[in-house]
Amino acid sequence: xxxxxxxxxxxxxxxxxxxxxxxxxxxxxxxxxxxxxxxxxxxxxxxxxxxxxxxxxxxxxxxxxxxxxxxxxxxxxxxxxxxxxxxxxxxxxxxxxxxxxxxxxxxxxxxxxxxxxxxxxxxxxxxxxxxxxxxxxxxxxxxxxxxxxxxxxxxxxxxxxxxxxxxxxxxxxxxxxxxxxxxxxxxxxxxxxxxxxxxxxxxxxxxxxxxxxxxxxxxxxxxxxxxxxxxxxxxxxxxxxxxxxxxxxxxxxxxxxxxxxxxxxxxxxxxxxxxxxxxxxxxxxxxxxxxxxxxxxxxxxxxxxxxxxxxxxxxxxxxxxxxxxxxxxxxxxxxxxxxxxxxxxxxxxxxxxxxxxxxxxxxxxxxxxxxxxxxxxxxxxxxxxxxxxxxxxxxxxxxxxxxxxxxxxxxxxxxxxxxxxxxxxxxxxxxxxxxxxxxxxxxxxxxxxxxxxxxxxxxxxxxxxxxxxxxxxxxxxx
Amino acid sequence: xxxxxxxxxxxxxxxxxxxxxxxxxxxxxxxxxxxxxxxxxxxxxxxxxxxxxxxxxxxxxxxxxxxxxxxxxxxxxxxxxxxxxxxxxxxxxxxxxxxxxxxxxxxxxxxxxxxxxxxxxxxxxxxxxxxxxxxxxxxxxxxxxxxxxxxxxxxxxxxxxxxxxxxxxxxxxxxxxxxxxxxxxxxxxxxxxxxxxxxxxxxxxxxxxxxxxxxxxxxxxxxxxxxxxxxxxxxxxxxxxxxxxxxxxxxxxxxxxxxxxxxxxxxxxxxxxxxxxxxxxxxxxxxxxxxxxxxxxxxxxxxxxxxxxxxxxxxxxxxxxxxxxxxxxxxxxxxxxxxxxxxxxxxxxxxxxxxxxxxxxxxxxxxxxxxxxxxxxxxxxxxxxxxxxxxxxxxxxxxxxxxxxxxxxxxxxxxxxxxxxxxxxxxxxxxxxxxxxxxxxxxxxxxxxxxxxxxxxxxxxxxxxxxxxxxxxxxxxx
Numbered sequence: 001x002x003x004x005x006x007x008x009x010x011x012x013x014x015x016x017x018x019x020x021x022x023x024x025x026x027x028x029x030x031x032x033x034x035x036x037x038x039x040x041x042x043x044x045x046x047x048x049x050x051x052x053x054x055x056x057x058x059x060x061x062x063x064x065x066x067x068x069x070x071x072x073x074x075x076x077x078x079x080x081x082x083x084x085x086x087x088x089x090x091x092x093x094x095x096x097x098x099x100x101x102x103x104x105x106x107x108x109x110x111x112x113x114x115x116x117x118x119x120x121x122x123x124x125x126x127x128x129x130x131x132x133x134x135x136x137x138x139x140x141x142x143x144x145x146x147x148x149x150x151x152x153x154x155x156x157x158x159x160x161x162x163x164x165x166x167x168x169x170x171x172x173x174x175x176x177x178x179x180x181x182x183x184x185x186x187x188x189x190x191x192x193x194x195x196x197x198x199x200x201x202x203x204x205x206x207x208x209x210x211x212x213x214x215x216x217x218x219x220x221x222x223x224x225x226x227x228x229x230x231x232x233x234x235x236x237x238x239x240x241x242x243x244x245x246x247x248x249x250x251x252x253x254x255x256x257x258x259x260x261x262x263x264x265x266x267x268x269x270x271x272x273x274x275x276x277x278x279x280x281x282x283x284x285x286x287x288x289x290x291x292x293x294x295x296x297x298x299x300x301x302x303x304x305x306x307x308x309x310x311x312x313x314x315x316x317x318x319x320x321x322x323x324x325x326x327x328x329x330x331x332x333x334x335x336x337x338x339x340x341x342x343x344x345x346x347x348x349x350x351x352x353x354x355x356x357x358x359x360x361x362x363x364x365x366x367x368x369x370x371x372x373x374x375x376x377x378x379x380x381x382x383x384x385x386x387x388x389x390x391x392x393x394x395x396x397x398x399x400x401x402x403x404x405x406x407x408x409x410x411x412x413x414x415x416x417x418x419x420x421x422x423x424x425x426x427x428x429x430x431x432x433x434x435x436x437x438x439x440x441x442x443x444x445x446x447x448x449x450x451x452x453x454x455x456x457x458x459x460x461x462x463x464x465x466x467x468x469x470x471x472x473x474x475x476x477x478x
Numbered sequence: 479x480x481x482x483x484x485x486x487x488x489x490x491x492x493x494x495x496x497x498x499x500x501x502x503x504x505x506x507x508x509x510x511x512x513x514x515x516x517x518x519x520x521x522x523x524x525x526x527x528x529x530x531x532x533x534x535x536x537x538x539x540x541x542x543x544x545x546x547x548x549x550x551x552x553x554x555x556x557x558x559x560x561x562x563x564x565x566x567x568x569x570x571x572x573x574x575x576x577x578x579x580x581x582x583x584x585x586x587x588x589x590x591x592x593x594x595x596x597x598x599x600x601x602x603x604x605x606x607x608x609x610x611x612x613x614x615x616x617x618x619x620x621x622x623x624x625x626x627x628x629x630x631x632x633x634x635x636x637x638x639x640x641x642x643x644x645x646x647x648x649x650x651x652x653x654x655x656x657x658x659x660x661x662x663x664x665x666x667x668x669x670x671x672x673x674x675x676x677x678x679x680x681x682x683x684x685x686x687x688x689x690x691x692x693x694x695x696x697x698x699x700x701x702x703x704x705x706x707x708x709x710x711x712x713x714x715x716x717x718x719x720x721x722x723x724x725x726x727x728x729x730x731x732x733x734x735x736x737x738x739x740x741x742x743x744x745x746x747x748x749x750x751x752x753x754x755x756x757x758x759x760x761x762x763x764x765x766x767x768x769x770x771x772x773x774x775x776x777x778x779x780x781x782x783x784x785x786x787x788x789x790x791x792x793x794x795x796x797x798x799x800x801x802x803x804x805x806x807x808x809x810x811x812x813x814x815x816x817x818x819x820x821x822x823x824x825x826x827x828x829x830x831x832x833x834x835x836x837x838x839x840x841x842x843x844x845x846x847x848x849x850x851x852x853x854x855x856x857x858x859x860x861x862x863x864x865x866x867x868x869x870x871x872x873x874x875x876x877x878x879x880x881x882x883x884x885x886x887x888x889x890x891x892x893x894x895x896x897x898x899x900x901x902x903x904x905x906x907x908x909x910x911x912x913x914x915x916x917x918x919x920x921x922x923x924x925x926x927x928x929x930x931x932x933x934x935x936x937x938x939x940x941x942x943x944x945x946x947x948x949x950x951x952x953x954x955x956x
Contacts, residue, residue, distance in 0.1 A: 326832030354804030465862035
C-alpha cells in the first residue's frame with residue numbers, strides 16, 4: 001500500500017478552532033486574539049504550539065500581528081460579501097438526469113468568442129504550453145522513442161515515479177506501484193465507481209456537487225445522495241454519519257480540496273474523522289483531488305488518503321487543471337481495489353495515451369512543474385480575489401460569495417428571486433457564459449439562485465466589462 | 479443517421495457461392511470452373527455478372543484465368559495446411575474470468591527483448607511514425623493552436639470530417655455528426671456496452687473471441703454467449719438465430735472484418751442477413767471494425783453498418799492497428815444510441831486527447847494515410863503468407879492454420895494433445911511470446927490446443943529462428 005497514517009498536528013487543531021470562530025463571526029475583523037500565554041492555558045498546549053497556530057493563521061491571511069500589541073483578526077481591504085451558508089439538500093437519494101441541461105450549458109464553453117466564466121480551468125495563457133511542447137518534441141525526435149506504441153499497464157513508469165515522489169506533499173508515501181495512469185481524473189473516477197458500485201446503488205456526494213460527478217452517477221445508473229456542506233470546510237460529518245446509519249451507501253465521492261463548485265477545503269481533523277467513519281462502515285471513499293495543487297496558502301492540503309491505513313481511499317487526480325487539459329493524463333491510487341481497477345482500465349481504454357504521459361513525466365523531472373505551480377497559484381489567488389471584489393461591486397445587495405483558499409472557482413449565491421437559468425440565457429446573449437446553479441444538484445431546483453464563476457482568466461478590461469454586464473443583468477432580475 | 483442501406487450486388491452473391499464451394503473442397507486447386515455461358519445459365523444471371531464474379535474471385539487470389547482455356551481454382555505455390563473447422567462452443571451463456579490469465583500473457587508483450595508473436599499489431603517499423611510526428615510538431619509550433627485545451631464533444635471536427643469521407647469506402651455515407659471520437663476502439667466498445675447492457679445481461683460474441691472483448695464483458699459484470707464461427711466467413715447465422723430465439727440477448731459484439739484471433743471476414747450476404755436478423759429481434763450490433771483497413775485484396779470490406787437502415791449498428795474503429803497505438807484515437811458511430819453514448823463518453827473521459835486527434839486528422843487530410851495503408855497492406859499480406867508457410871514447415875503434422883484475407887493474425891490449431899499454455903510457458907523461456915488459445919474463450923478449455931500468432935513483424939532471420947524454435951517446442955509436446 002505505502003500510505004502512512006497522518007496525525008493532525010496539535011497546532012492545526014488549535015488553529016482550526018480559531019478559524020471556525022472567525023468564520024462564525026464570534027471573532028470579527030479587528031478583534032484582538034487571546035495572548036499566546038492565555039491561549040496556551042485555555043487550550044492546554046505549549047507556548048510553541050500556540051505560536052505555530054498563529055503563524056499558520058497568518059499565512060492563511062486570516063490574522064495579522066501588530067508589533068508590541070498582539071494578534072488581530074485581519075481586516076479585508078475591500079468590502080467583503082457574506083459567505084453562503086451550509087447547504088441543506090433533500091435527505092433522500094435520487095436518480096440523476098442533469099445531462100440535457102449540462103449539454104446546453106457546456107456547448108458555449110468551447111467558443112473562444114464567449115467570455116468563459118462557465119469553465120473551471122485556468123486560462124490557456126496561464127499554462128506552460130511552450131515548455132511542455134518542447135518536452136514533447138524532444139521525445140518525437142528521439143529515434144529510440146517507442147511512444148508510438150501502446151503504453152503498458154499500470155502506465156508510464158517515469159510518471160508514476162514522479163507521482164510517488166509528489167505523494168509526500170499529499171501526506172502519503174505512495175510507491176510507483178500504487179498508481180495506475182488514466183485519461184484524466186474523469187476516467188479515474190469512472191473506473192472507481194465501476195469498481196465499487198452497481199446500477200441502483202447509492203453514492204453520497206457533496207451538495208452542491210460538480211456536474212461531471214452527477215453525470216457519472218447518471219451514466220452508470222446509480223443514485224445520488226447529497227450531503228450538506230459548509231462552503232468553507234466541506235461535507236458535514238454529522239450529516240454523513242446519519243446517512244450512513246440510515247441506508248446502504250456504496251461509496252462516498254467528493255472533492256475535499258477546493259471543491260467544485262464551492263471551493264471548500266476540508267480541515268485535517270475533518271478528513272481524519274471522515275476516513276475513520278468510512279472505514280468503520282466499510283464504505284470506500286473516492287477522493288477527487290484534481291484541484292489539490294492549487295492552494296493559495298503556503299502548504300498543500302493533505303489528501304484524505306494520508307489518513308488511510310486500510311486501502312479504503314481511492315485517490316484520483318490529474319494534470320488537467322494545472323498543465324494540459326487536452327493531454328488527458330490523470331491517475332488513480334485505488335488502494336485495496338487496485339486489481340479490479342486495473343482490469344477495468346484495460347477494458348476501458350487499454351492504456352493511457354503514451355506521448356502525453358512521457359512529456360509530463362519529463363516536465364516534472366525537470367522541476368518545471370513546481371516552478372510553474374508557484375507562479376500559477378499566485379496568479380489564481382489574485383484573480384479569485386479580484387473577481388470576488390467585482391461580485392461585491394456589481395451584484396445586487398444580498399449576494400453572497402465563497403472565500404476559497406485555493407482552486408479557480410467562486411460560488412455566487414444571489415437573492416432568492418434571481419433565477420440563474422434566466423441569467424445564464426441573458427448572459428449568453430451578451431457573450432458571457434456562466435455555470436448556473438441547477439446543474440450542480442440532482443434536484444435541479446436547489447441552487448436556482450446560485451451560479452459558479454470561473455476565475456481562470458487574468459483580469460483585463462474585457463473581463464471587468466463582462467463582470468459589470470453580468471452584475472447589471474443580475475440586478476435587473478431582482 | 480446518414481447510413482445508406484447497401485444491397486449485396488448480384489455478382490457478389492455468385493462469387494460467394496463459388497468461394498464457399500472452394501472453401502468446402504467441392505472445387506479443388508486446379509479444377510476448371512464452369513464456362514461463363516454455363517454459369518450464366520445455371521445461376522440465371524447475365525454474362526457480365528458472371529464475368530464480374532470471376533474478376534472478383536481472381537482479385538481475391540482464389541482463381542486464375544488461363545488464356546484460351548478458361549478459369550481455374552488457383553494452385554498455391556507452397557504446401558498449404560488445412561484450415562481449422564467451424565468452432566463448437568458451449569451453447570449456454572457464462573460469466574467471464576479470463577483476466578488473471580490474460581494479465582500473465584500480456585506482461586511479456588511490452589518487453590522488446592521478447593519476439594512478439596503474442597501482440598496483435600503491426601511492428602513499429604511498419605508505422606509512419608516520423609511523418610505523423612511531423613504533423614504533431616507542426617501543430618505544437620502553431621501559436622494559434624489550442625490543442626493544450628480540452629477537446630469538446632463529439633470530438634475534433636477535422637477528424638470527424640475525414641471519417642465521414644472515409645465512410646464511403648465502408649459502404650456508408652456517414653456525416654461528421656454521426657461520429658464521436660474516443661480513446662481507441664476499446665473505449666468505443668466499453669461505451670457501447672454500457673449504453674445497451676446492464677450487469678447480468680448476455681452479450682453474444684464470436685468463438686473464439688478477442689480476449690479484450692471477454693475482459694470488457696467481465697469488467698462490466700455481463701455474461702458471454704459464444705456463437706460458432708467459421709474461420710473464413712465468421713459467425714454462423716443459423717447458430718445466432720437459434721440463440722436469439724432461445725434467450726434474451728442484450729447485444730451482439732463482433733469483429734466482422736479480419737476478426738481477432740481467427741481473421742475471418744464475413745461475406746456481404748452474411749452481413750446483410752445479420753443486420754436484418756438483429757433488427758427483427760431489436761438487438762443492437764456492436765461492430766468492431768479495428769482491422770477493416772487492413773484488407774489484402776483490392777477492396778475494403780463493407781461494414782455491417784452499410785446495411786443498417788435503423789441506426790441499430792454501433793460502429794467502432796480506431797487508428798491503433800494502422801497508425802499509432804499509443805495515440806489512443808478511435809471513434810464510434812453509435813446510430814440511434816448516440817445521445818446516451820455521448821453522455822457516457824463525457825463522464826468516462828470528458829474528451830479524447832486533443833493533439834493526437836488533430837495530428838491524425840492532418841495526416842489523413844494530406845493523403846498520407848492512404849499511401850501508408852497501401853504499403854502496409856502489401857507488407858502484411860506478405861508477412862502473413864510467410865508466417866503461414868513457416869507454420870507448415872516447422873509445426874507437427876496435423877496442425878491447421880487459418881487463411882485470412884486481411885489483418886495481422888494467424889490462428890494455429892495444433893494436434894489435440896499439444897497444450898498451448900505449456901507451449902506458451904516454454905516459448906517465453908526461449909524469449910518468444912504467443913497468445914495461447916484459452917484466453918480467447920470464456921470457457922478456458924475450449925481452445926487449449928490453439929494459439930494466436932502475430933504476423934506484424936517483417937520476416938528476418940530472428941523471426942525465422944523463433945518460428946523454428948516454436949515449431950520444435952510444439953513437436954516436443956505431441
